[in-house]
Amino acid sequence: MTLKIYNTLTRAKEPFVPLEEGKVGMYVCGITAYDVCHIGHARSAVVFDVIYRYFKYRGFAVTYVKNFTDVDDKIIERARREGVDIAEIAARYIRKHNEDMDALGLVRPTVTPRATDNIKGMIRLVERLLEKGLAYTVDGDVFYSVERFEGYGKLSGRLLDEMMAGARIEVDTKKRNPYDFVLWKSAKEGEPWWESPWGRGRPGWHIECSVMSQRYLGETFDIHGGGEDLIFPHHENEIAQSEGATGKPFARYWIHNGFVKINSEKMSKSLGNIFTVQDVLKQFHPEVVRLFILQTHYRSIIDFSEEALKEARSALERVYATLLAVDERIGGKDEFDEMTEQNLSGRHKDFFHRLQALQGRFVEAMDDDFNTARAIGYIFETLRQMNVYLDETAGDGSSRHLFVLYRARSIFHQLGKVLGLFLEDPVEYFRRERARELQKRNIDSDVIEGLIEERARARAERDWSRADEIRESLREKGILLKDGPGGTTWMIQ
RNA sequence: GGCGGCAUAGCCAAGUGGCCAAGGCAGCGGUCUGCAAAACCGUUAUUCCCCGGUUCGAAUCCGGGUGCCGCCUCCA
Numbered sequence: 001m002t003l004k005i006y007n008t009l010t011r012a013k014e015p016f017v018p019l020e021e022g023k024v025g026m027y028v029c030g031i032t033a034y035d036v037c038h039i040g041h042a043r044s045a046v047v048f049d050v051i052y053r054y055f056k057y058r059g060f061a062v063t064y065v066k067n068f069t070d071v072d073d074k075i076i077e078r079a080r081r082e083g084v085d086i087a088e089i090a091a092r093y094i095r096k097h098n099e100d101m102d103a104l105g106l107v108r109p110t111v112t113p114r115a116t117d118n119i120k121g122m123i124r125l126v127e128r129l130l131e132k133g134l135a136y137t138v139d140g141d142v143f144y145s146v147e148r149f150e151g152y153g154k155l156s157g158r159l160l161d162e163m164m165a166g167a168r169i170e171v172d173t174k175k176r177n178p179y180d181f182v183l184w185k186s187a188k189e190g191e192p193w194w195e196s197p198w199g200r201g202r203p204g205w206h207i208e209c210s211v212m213s214q215r216y217l218g219e220t221f222d223i224h225g226g227g228e229d230l231i232f233p234h235h236e237n238e239i240a241q242s243e244g245a246t247g248k249p250f251a252r253y254w255i256h257n258g259f260v261k262i263n264s265e266k267m268s269k270s271l272g273n274i275f276t277v278q279d280v281l282k283q284f285h286p287e288v289v290r291l292f293i294l295q296t297h298y299r300s301i302i303d304f305s306e307e308a309l310k311e312a313r314s315a316l317e318r319v320y321a322t323l324l325a326v327d328e329r330i331g332g333k334d335e336f337d338e339m340t341e342q343n344l345s346g347r348h349k350d351f352f353h354r355l356q357a358l359q360g361r362f363v364e365a366m367d368d369d370f371n372t373a374r375a376i377g378y379i380f381e382t383l384r385q386m387n388v389y390l391d392e393t394a395g396d397g398s399s400r401h402l403f404v405l406y407r408a409r410s411i412f413h414q415l416g417k418v419l420g421l422f423l424e425d426p427v428e429y430f431r432r433e434r435a436r437e438l439q440k441r442n443i444d445s446d447v448i449e450g451l452i453e454e455r456a457r458a459r460a461e462r463d464w465s466r467a468d469e470i471r472e473s474l475r476e477k478g479i480l481l482k483d484g485p486g487g488t489t490w491m492i493q
Numbered sequence: 494g495g496c497g498g499c500a501u502a503g504c505c506a507a508g509u510g511g512c513c514a515a516g517g518c519a520g521c522g523g524u525c526u527g528c529a530a531a532a533c534c535g536u537u538a539u540u541c542c543c544c545g546g547u548u549c550g551a552a553u554c555c556g557g558g559u560g561c562c563g564c565c566u567c568c569a
Contacts, residue, residue, distance in 0.1 A: 011497090031569080044569040074567070158565070162495045205567090227569030232496095234568095257569070258498095266563085295517065296506065301499080301562075308505070311518040318517090321532060365507090373507050377516035387533055391524095464527060471529075480530050491531065 003058065003367045005223075006299065008231060008254040009155055013369055016253065018222050024055045024062045025221035027213040027251065029230055030112070032069040033093035034078050037100045039275045039289075039304050040260045040267060044227050046290055047257045047298040047370075049106045050419055051225070054366050057418045065216045066109040067209060068094050070116050071202055076191055086192050090114075100277040104286050105420045111216050115208040119194045122203045122211050125245055126183045126196075134244045138174040140186030140199040146179045149240045155254060156232035181237050183207050206237040213251070214242065224251030228258055228299075257298045263305050275304065283440065285433060287421050288313045294372040294419055315380070316421070317433075322383055323412065324426035325390055326405050339403035348404050351389040355404075355411050358382045362415050372419060379415060430491075437492035441478065448479055452488050455481075 003016040018024055028048045031041060048066075055062045069075075070090035079086040094114075101108075115122075126142050129135040134148045146152045146160060153159050160179060182204040187193035193200035213221060219242070226235065235254065242250040259266075262273040280289060283306070292312035296302045344352055358378055365374035386408055393401050416422030424432075438445060451470050458466040471481050478493045 029569080032567090038569085040569045042569085047569095072567095156496075156564080158496055162565095229564075229568055232565065259563075259569075261562090268568090291517090299498090300506085303505080308518090311505070314519095315517050318532085325532090371507075373517095374515070377507060380516050384534085391533065459527085462527080468528070475530080482531055483526070483529080489531090493531090 004369055005253050005255060006369045007252075008256050011157070014253070016222075018060070019220065019252065022060060024060045024223065025065075025217035026052065026055070026062060026223040026225065027065045027067075027209070027217055027221065028109075028224075029209060029226035029234070030066040030068050031093070031097055032072050032074060033090040033097065034072065034074040035093060036096050037277045038267070039262075039277065039280055040227070041097075042100070042104060042277050042280070042289060043260050043293050043302065044257050045101055045106055046104060046293045046420070048225050048255075049104075050294065050372060051223075051255070051370055052109070053107060053418050053420065054370060058363075062110070063217060064109040065111045065113065065213065067212050068097075068112060068114045069205075069208060070094070070114045071192060072115075072205065080190070087116075090116075096278075100281075103281050104277065104289065105423070107420075113212045113216065115203065115212075118208060118211050118215065119203065121215060122207045123184075123194075123196050125207060125211050125241065128245045129183065129241065132244065134240075135183055136176070137198055140201060141174060141182055142184035142198055142204075143175055143180040144183050144237065144240060144244075145176060146181070146240060147177050149244050151243065152179075152240055153236065155236050155239055158232070179233070181206065181233065183241070206234055207241060209234075209238050210241040210245070210250075213238075214246075219246040219248045219250075221251055223253045223255060225255040225257070228256040231256055258301045261301055261303045264303055267304075280309070284309050284313060285316070285429070285436070287424070288316050290420050291316050291376070294421070295376055297369075297371060297373050299369075319379075319383060319412075319422055320424070320426045320429045322387055322390070323409065323422065324430070326386070326409050327426055329390070330402050330405050330409070333399075333402055334406065336399065336403040336406055339400060343400050344404065347389065347392055348400055351385060352404050352407065354382060354385050355408055359411060359415070362418075366418070375415075376419070379412075434492055437478075441492075443477060443479070448474065448490060452481065452490065456488060459483075 004013045005016050006013045026048075028044075031037065037045075048064075052062055052064045068090070071086060075086050075089050079089045082089070126135065129144065130137070130142065133145075135142055135144050137143075160177070184196060184198055184201050184207075185204055186199055186201040191202070193202060213224065224235065224238075231254075239250050261267065262271075262275065265271055265273060267273055267275075288309060289312075292304075292309055293302065295312065295315075341349070341352060361378045362375050365371045365378060368374070389404075412422050451474060455467050455470040458464075458470070474481060474490070480491050480493055482489050482491065
């Protein structure tokens with residue numbers, strides 16, 4: 001089976017053939033550290049996290065590089081406003097970024113380089129571009145001359161001539177072509193600077209990615225990723241810089257994730273509809289957020305709303321409810337060495353085969369341009385079969401039955417590990433979710449317990465109207481009671 | 494103006510030439526229950542925006558139309 005990837009560069013799904021067999025080099029544009037991460041960052045991060053995990057699942061040795069931009073106009077602006085050093089701003093938002101990403105259950109990349117640790121490399125690259133006549137200097141600024149690079153526009157699929165026709169372009173008399181971009185920017189008074197052959201200044205936006213990708217992955221590498229908004233101009237410019245300097249192909253496969261909309265509107269500061277990762281994670285379990293993201297193909301637009309998150313939560317709860325049932329059935333037993341498929345028959349064997357089929361279908365879906373939506377569909381299909389199997393085998397304590405359940409659980413964990421889902425202990429999952437909901441609603445569990453006791457007394461006296469009254473009053477607060485043989489338990493809707 | 498994307502059930506969303514058009518949410522029916530809820534099971538699109546065309550056969554390819562959206566400016 002071949003893994004296929006949609007390559008923005010060719011606008012087609014292509015079989016993935018790594019540069020070096022069994023290895024993948026992957027560079028993803030990280031954040032500019034000037035503000036907290038929002039749900040759009042979360043989507044991109046989760047998507048590439050899953051791609052990273054899937055490559056590893058498929059047995060590749062992956063080098064995953066994700067950079068931090070820690071010098072930039074927006075950082076400088078923020079530092080000025082707060083009256084602190086840019087390093088402080090960058091450090092603060094890198095820290096917050098890491099907290100958010102850890103909370104979302106992301107695997108840390110192999111390397112997370114920072115722009116300011118690579119200034120020398122950037123200067124060398126700019127010098128190389130000047131030597132090749134692809135760049136020019138004006139008053140301490142260095143610009144890339146897009147007209148001198150033949151392939152300019154190949155990633156975004158636009159031609160310089162066409163763009164010039166209608167675009168709004170700021171008048172910058174220093175540039176020879178409006179689409180020339182700055183490689184090195186001279187420092188104004190009060191701005192951070194580094195010494196360079198062109199005087200004190202700082203790097204332009206795009207140059208860091210050319211330098212850091214090359215440093216960790218080589219001049220040509222397998223995969224470059226980021227949000228679709230980065231296609232132009234950022235990634236286009238990276239190609240111009242890197243290929244212009246080396247004369248070799250830059251990234252071979254370009255992967256771009258789609259945008260997040262908020263309640264059907266574009267997320268933007270002016271609309272004030274930016275949801276930060278922190279806010280969302282206060283409301284929802286990280287796996288709910290991941291499931292929400294991964295239920296849509298990564299290249300499609302996804303519409304974020306509280307409603308959509310709630311739907312994802314309902315779906316995730318079903319998985320944990322089943323895993324809980326499986327855990328309860330299995331108990332602590334985990335020795336099934338003597339069991340094999342040959343010991344199975346009937347419905348045990350049938351379900352066992354379905355489990356094995358799931359693995360194959362999962363890989364087939366993921367191989368098709370990381371189709372997590374389809375893969376998750378297969379998982380839910382198997383989940384239903386698992387519930388049927390659990391029903392049919394109620395009361396069965398045989399070791400062949402427990403063996404099948406044990407395998408089911410481990411397959412769910414194995415596939416879940418690729419998606420970053422279903423990894424919590426089910427008991428712990430429900431405990432945490434209940435606590436989260438109580439806190440959100442500011443309800444004290446002692447009060448609930450008290451009412452339940454009162455209702456238990458009423459029920460013992462067959463005072464159904466009083467019992468129903470209590471149930472109803474709790475239901476109004478979103479507390480649902482469940483009467484079971486061991487007493488009454490409750491949950492939050 | 495240029496480039497590109499999308500349109501599939503009440504909602505979300507897979508599917509890009511051929512088994513009954515995945516899956517999730519919601520709804521409905523059932524199991525269970527003092528009644529419920531939760532959970533579970535079952536069920537919900539003769540049809541894939543419209544009109545033509547290609548084909549033995551199309552949601553899937555081609556042409557036209559309509560609607561929505563993104564990028565071209567910092568942006569994941």
